[in-house]
Amino acid sequence: MQLDAKIPSGPIEQKWTKHKFDLKLVNPSNKRKHSILVVGSGLAGASAAASFGELGYQVDCFCFQDSPRRAHSIAAQGGINAAKNYQNDGDSIFRLFYDTVKGGDFRSREANVYRLAEVSANIIDQCVAQGVPFAREYGGLLSNRSFGGAQVSRTFYARGQTGQQLLLGAYSALERQISMGSVRMFPRTEMLDLIIIEGQARGIVTRNLISGEIRSFLGDAVVLATGGYANVFHLSTNAQGCNVTASYRAHRNGAAFANPCYTQIHPTCIPVSGDYQSKLTLMSESLRNDGRVWVPRVQGDRRPPANLPQAERDYYLERKYPSFGNLAPRDIASRSAKEVCDEGRGVGETGRGVYLDFADAIDRLGEHTIRERYGNLFEMYERITGENPYHLPMRIYPAAHYTMGGLWVDYNLMSTIDGLHVLGEANFSDHGANRLGASALMQGLADGYFVIPNTISGYLATAHPTPIDTSHPAVRAAEAGVAERIKRLLSIGGSRSVDSFHRDLGRIMWEHCGMARNAAGLRTALQLIPELREEFWNDVRVLGVGESFNQSMEKAGRVADFLDFAELMCTDALHREESCGGHFREEHQTEDGEAKRNDHDFAYVAGWEYRGEGKAPLLHKEPLTFDNVPLATRSYK
């Protein structure tokens, strides 16, 4: 296996233009002879499928929800970045590129990031033309805000529902193609394996989630846009169905998995309230603009917050990071919260929470102003917790949120398997070790609307796939494998539910491969995970039959893949002997507890090759060079 990024030559500003010219084109009259399978209908998948359809390809698109409009992208709140420089505040393609490389803690590929920044402006044009109702100024022009600590205002938004509006835009473009017959949509259809013929990705095996029917689909190229894997932690801000199955199945078939340990923990989520908890709700980061974070000074102090005099409170972010204070970056804020809770100073019933207190802001600005700024968030908080944040400080705690790691792709967004392309959160390409706020939506749509429609033609024009049908032995073998696995899951007849295993796995991962990691903990996890997996395959109870709508069955398959994948994640975290972005190794920190990168030994993408069950994965390295953004250390003091 070779990790050849295929980065075009020439100066960074000209690479994409030059590359588009160099790519072979598919003759317009030949396009309809090519079929493309798009798995996923989130921002990345829907935009790609619609754009392929418009170009004249024959497209089959799949999602596991009952409608493409419900993909997890729908839940994104804050906004989408683009280098429009409408605010005249010094933004540019280069600055967005620079901020993204630096924010990613120098673990992303410069050429891809530059292209992302370059096409960002086109995304906004496209979405506005679709009728996306972005926020506007009184003069009628688009409004921007600054997001996630950026020094310029480049974030476009639609109330607190930016992801929803962007996805509905892409969905409407997709539905238009469906009505025109260029895209066939298969909702409630889950991809369970990849079909490779003569070294090329040629199809997928799916399960119809209503009837349970196992069916293969074939095409000339396969595009995965199946989202992130933060649900490996069981509790996360992601939707319940988010999973690693498609990516992991591709990995088993030869796609390198890049930097699986790079995960983002978001500092402001509503804490866990009990064992029954199924998800953690994100509270917008903007709350930290006015809220002050604190815990009691001494451990075990259970007095109600109002009874704690100022002197007995520890405003730990303000104390430790006097210049950034409560606005310290996501990873710092998250880790600090964990530390104080580990010290036994956490608040709330479970002791895993910290206060986010608006009392001072209300004194200073009045309740009215705070209501105007955060009214809907306060309402959401009260709906979930039953507590009124105007009177009681909010309780927050970090939660798993986003995964920067993903399948390795080259500049054309093709994985190490010929013909298998990967878009959106499912690939690893643009965010390095840490993603900036409002950049995931940008990347998903950049990949789907503007990158893959170009690069796929380069592949299709040169791939010469041989004609095949579903009687091909490789197809039959993949189908048999899928059917066999389902049968096995249903026949175990053990005593424990699928959810109980998922919860246990989540605990292991959160404890040992979460906000802070160390070698001993990771080794413990690497021992516990195989034990849990063994128990799963011997004692899981999946009721019902395969040939029916069976949600436990669906979940069992996903949890089984998480159980395999978790080991890869810990292996990657253990091998990366440095701290960078969301990956914090306790052994590698400065005296003041800041992340210590090791550029000399680790300025590379770790691409892991699958080598068979029970065998250790093989590490391949794609060296990273920084010719345009000089390597530097982040500082927040």
Added chain:
Amino acid sequence: MNLTLRVWRQEHAQISGAFVTYPVSDINPDMSFLEMLDVVNEGLIARQETPIAFDHDCREGICGACSLTINGIPHGPNRATTACQLHMRFFADGDTIVIEPFRAKAFPVVRDLVVDRASFDRIIAAGGYVGVSTGSAPEANALPIAKAIADRAMDAAQCIGCGACVAACPNASAMLFTGAKVMHLGLVPQGQAERSDRVLRMVDQMDAEGFGGCTNYGECHEACPKEIPLEAIARLNGDYLRAALSSREEDAA
């Protein structure tokens, strides 16, 4: 809390279903309604009984997947709250709670509380878009839109496509859903070129799917978790009338 649940159980679309009663105990008031169902399902699995099927994904009120009629009200008793955001503290110890799927001819039951809402996708496919292919868009700020207009378009665009409006309507009408899209795209300048065609095609599709007509009950708005205004239906009617008249004139010409 201890509760009695009466849950609609139906193995698949081809057979009829029935209510089954489940006594449940030790429910924590901080649970969401769906977490309560998770707990009930864990209990069923422990007793080797098939868990209750229900649709859900985001569990934060935005994906539109959850679709439970709770005590006769789609998404339950709380204003502007989806079932996934409804918490058990709004119920009292000892309550009996009746849980059914969203019922409508155009939403056939898939299993238990899960229904098929593909008819909504087909209504959008019939015209709920602006026909602009990737790459052909003009510069975004070339066309200013008054803030008030953009805000109202957003009010309509917030629809999550859950189908509560249909389930709440005595006629199982999809006018609020369809109207929301017609209103959103009818307000912004980008939607004008196809405005007439859009409304005619979407309404045709709506009728073909077997949704009922609107007789102004207004239950849809009451049930809508995003509080889509009834103005959406008025706009749909207005646009439809205008479009039908002008297309008849074109036919005559």
